[in-house]
Amino acid sequence: MVSPKRTKLKDLALHLDLTESTVSRALNGYADISPKTVDRVTQAAVQLGYKPNQNARRLATGQAEAVAYVIPQNHSSLAEPFVSQLLRGLNDSLSRRGWDLLVSHAVSAEDEAAKIHRLISSGRVSGVVLTRPFRNDARIKLLQDAGFPFVVHGRCSHCDDYSWYDIDNELAIKTAATHLIALGHQRIGFIGAPLYYNFAFQRLEGYKSALAEAGIPYDETIVEIAEMKDDAGESAASNQLDSGKPPTAFVCSSDTQALGVLAAIRTRGLTAGEDVSVIGYDGLSIGRHANPPLTTMAQPQAQSGRELGDILLAVIDGDDPASHQILKRAELVLRNTAGPLRDRNYH
Amino acid sequence: MVSPKRTKLKDLALHLDLTESTVSRALNGYADISPKTVDRVTQAAVQLGYKPNQNARRLATGQAEAVAYVIPQNHSSLAEPFVSQLLRGLNDSLSRRGWDLLVSHAVSAEDEAAKIHRLISSGRVSGVVLTRPFRNDARIKLLQDAGFPFVVHGRCSHCDDYSWYDIDNELAIKTAATHLIALGHQRIGFIGAPLYYNFAFQRLEGYKSALAEAGIPYDETIVEIAEMKDDAGESAASNQLDSGKPPTAFVCSSDTQALGVLAAIRTRGLTAGEDVSVIGYDGLSIGRHANPPLTTMAQPQAQSGRELGDILLAVIDGDDPASHQILKRAELVLRNTAGPLRDRNYH
DNA sequence: GTTGATTCCGAAAGCGGTTTCGGGATAGCA
DNA sequence: TGCTATCCCGAAACCGCTTTCGGAATCAAC
Structure with a gap:
């Protein structure tokens, strides 16, 4: 349990019959040290297993590294x-x-x-x-x-x-929504993330933008802000699905929300991708194993x-x-x- | 971009008309500083926004914190x-x-x-x-x-x-396997993790132990070592399922493997939990959204x-x-x- | 052989704290 | 009032490494 005392700069200097300052500069690549000295020093350093004390170094340099x-x-x-x-x-x-x-x-x-x-x-x-x-x-x-x-x-x-x-959150969600629109969907629900997050705001903008481009009026009754977890996605989707005029598709702000949405869909005896479409966001690889496998916007x-x-x-x-x-x-x-x-x- | 120079111990000492050493000891709870001095010092410290330089401190104390x-x-x-x-x-x-x-x-x-x-x-x-x-x-x-x-x-x-x-890896897997045995399964496949990991070894032991306790002979042809990812689990299970004498249940060393096993089962038109049983290991919450939801050993x-x-x-x-x-x-x-x-x- | 320019290394002052030690001031007691 | 014990604080060394600066030694040039 007795830790063998570390070799410090001083030891190295003594061993080499040089000054601490010289050794230090040799190790740190200063130009004013002769190549052979540099060699001697670096070799001795590895030989004695010298590791500079990082705290001393940080203190001296002012760089935390x-x-x-x-x-x-x-x-x-x-x-x-x-x-x-x-x-x-x-x-x-x-x-x-x-x-x-x-x-x-x-x-x-x-x-x-x-x-x-x-x-x-x-x-x-x-x-x-x-x-x-x-x-x-x-x-x-x-x-x-x-x-x-x-x-x-x-x-x-x-x-x-x-x-x-x-x-590009806005573009991503716009892409997702546009994809659904191309598939014929007109009534597309949006599961958003809390809007104090800027990305949540951007994603909502992307959703709006896609609708606008397709000439679909924005309907805030099918836009829900939910936390980014499965339960929240599930209950948000449940609200929508049980309403009088449910969306035929959902764009979600996260895959986790989307997994919850899928659960809500299954619970109602419906099939995602057939009765109701869903696109997630994140590209979680786990989505491949969802039921059914989740279409999503994958970010690199x-x-x-x-x-x-x-x-x-x-x-x-x-x-x-x-x-x-x-x-x-x-x-x-x-x-x-x-x-x-x-x-x-x-x- | 000019960073306002930090207040250091010296500044604090000057401000208080005390020595650095006194201030230091006051801040670090030494007993030989009078309570009122301690008060003065701590107040001045928060007032001047003094944060000790951690590198200097670490160097002096020898404690990296x-x-x-x-x-x-x-x-x-x-x-x-x-x-x-x-x-x-x-x-x-x-x-x-x-x-x-x-x-x-x-x-x-x-x-x-x-x-x-x-x-x-x-x-x-x-x-x-x-x-x-x-x-x-x-x-x-x-x-x-x-x-x-x-x-x-x-x-x-x-x-x-x-x-x-x-x-307790051994106990966990033993519990899983015993559960399957209690459900009537006799031919239980095991998807193991690479055995250089000790937990993988322990889990295999747990599997063996459950079998031994139930008087079921160990059959190494239904034991596969696979990496802890879905693909590996899927191909391992595929081997087993396509063999002449496939297991009726699988114990897996991870949920990710288990997700792959589920995929292999679905691919073959079978239903997990009915045609073939599967128990995973990890208790990933994502397992709730698997197809079907994954039974698993959850670790705290x-x-x-x-x-x-x-x-x-x-x-x-x-x-x-x-x-x-x-x-x-x-x-x-x-x-x-x-x-x-x-x-x-x-x- | 003197001068001037180069090369290379040593000396020393930090970096910003901590901690031991000793002593002045105050209090306690006779 | 004098002496000792106690309470606080100041002085100074130190933690291990970096970096500027100056000077000795080497070398080239004249």
Whole structure:
């Protein structure tokens, strides 16, 4: 249990009969050290298993060599596969520099602000990744005012002057709704996400836009705002289906909601994709095993973490944040829940 | 973009007309500072928004006040909801002390060892959480030899002298298999996970144990080792179902595998829970939306992160690692895929 | 052989806290 | 009033590494 004392810079210097400063510079690639000395030093370093004390280094350089990923306080457990994928991508990006990844998980909105404050003003991290921005998000203002490097996974209503990586939510939902319209549907319900999320707003806009383009009047009685979980989707769809004039199709703001919608449809003895069509949003691979397999808008999640990391590193290095804004598009994954309009025969 | 310079200990001391050392001790709860001074100091601290530089603090104390969660290099994306839940729990535990959580994601086994080495010998963290241990796991030996605090999510073959939190895998699978036996099934297939994982080994043991108890001979031709993803489960089940003497039920090592098994069953025009029974393992909530809803062994994941964190903190504080070993049990969640044995009428 | 320019390394001052130690001030007691 | 015990606080070393600066040594050039 006695930990063998670590070799520190001093030991290395003594061993090599050099000064600590020389060894340090040799290790950090300074130009004023002769190549052979550099060789000697690096060899001795691996030989003695020297790992610089990161805290000392961070203190001396003022660079934390770490970034934090701030997980939003409330999000449904079903949506969480994304978090893991994203962390993996972030890690990939950061480890090329040997940087660390912190995750910070707040329990409330105020707690979140406090945590961010602590993170950025205690030298723990040199950058922050934010997710799920609100329409106008206090966290972003906080970071901007502090002049602290950050990147947002998503956009706010006002997003010109910072870095972000986002999916074109509006276009995605518009694509979904337009697909249903092309299948003959005219009465299309929309299951939205809470509108304080900007992406929720954008998705609603996409829905409206598709209708407008097709000349279908917007009917707010078939638009429901629900949390992004299956139960919420199920009850929202239930309301609609049990109403006098139910939609013949649904566009959902998430796959988890869509799974609930499918459940509501099954419960009523109907068949999704035949009696009622459904399109989800997220492209969860699990949707393949839904009943029936869920048609959905798949967003390219795989690289998102990687790209967010790269952007953040660039901004930390001094790049203009506004020059790093990436907008990707989702694509329609055709499975079995979106079919042509039929004669309504289900009540 | 100009960051307003942070207030440091010196500023606070000047402002209060005290010494840095006094202020430091006041803030850190030393007994030799008068209560009124402590008051003065703490008030001034919040007033000036003083946040101690964490790197300086860590350097001085030698305590990293952070732990790392090491994500195993290979794991299927479908199983990842767990990671996120677990991180949340870990965070809860750590934030009560204001500690940080790092996540480290290796790309290969060697890389993983290297990363752990770097983590523990560079002062970044004061403890490590390991997951998915192999039967005998090099990482554990590494940490033990270094005398470095750690806790394992899972057990190894030899697990007496370190801390762990685990589900009784053997009992869980035994419960599942016994349930099927009670339903009349005699020919029960097993979809296992790669046996270098210790949990995979334990689950296989549970399967064998249930059979032995029921006096059913072990037949290795209906035992398949597959990766923990849906495709693998599907092809494994397909092999079995297309064989001359197919099982009437399957026990799976994961829900993701089970989803694939369900797909294989559907593909053949059969109905899970009627023609063929299936029990999964994990208790993924998504299983409710499977076709049909998946019967499964649910492990209590919610607290696992929290408990792992608490254990690790205790060990870091000096507790005997061997005194922190927690074994939980999974429970059978009855949904629709496990039904009584029928006359075989499906080929 | 002196000069000037290069190369390479050592000295030393931080980075921003923590912690041990010792002593001045105050209080307690005779 | 004098002496000791107690309570607070200041001084200073230290944690391990980085980085600027200056100077010794080497080399080329005249």
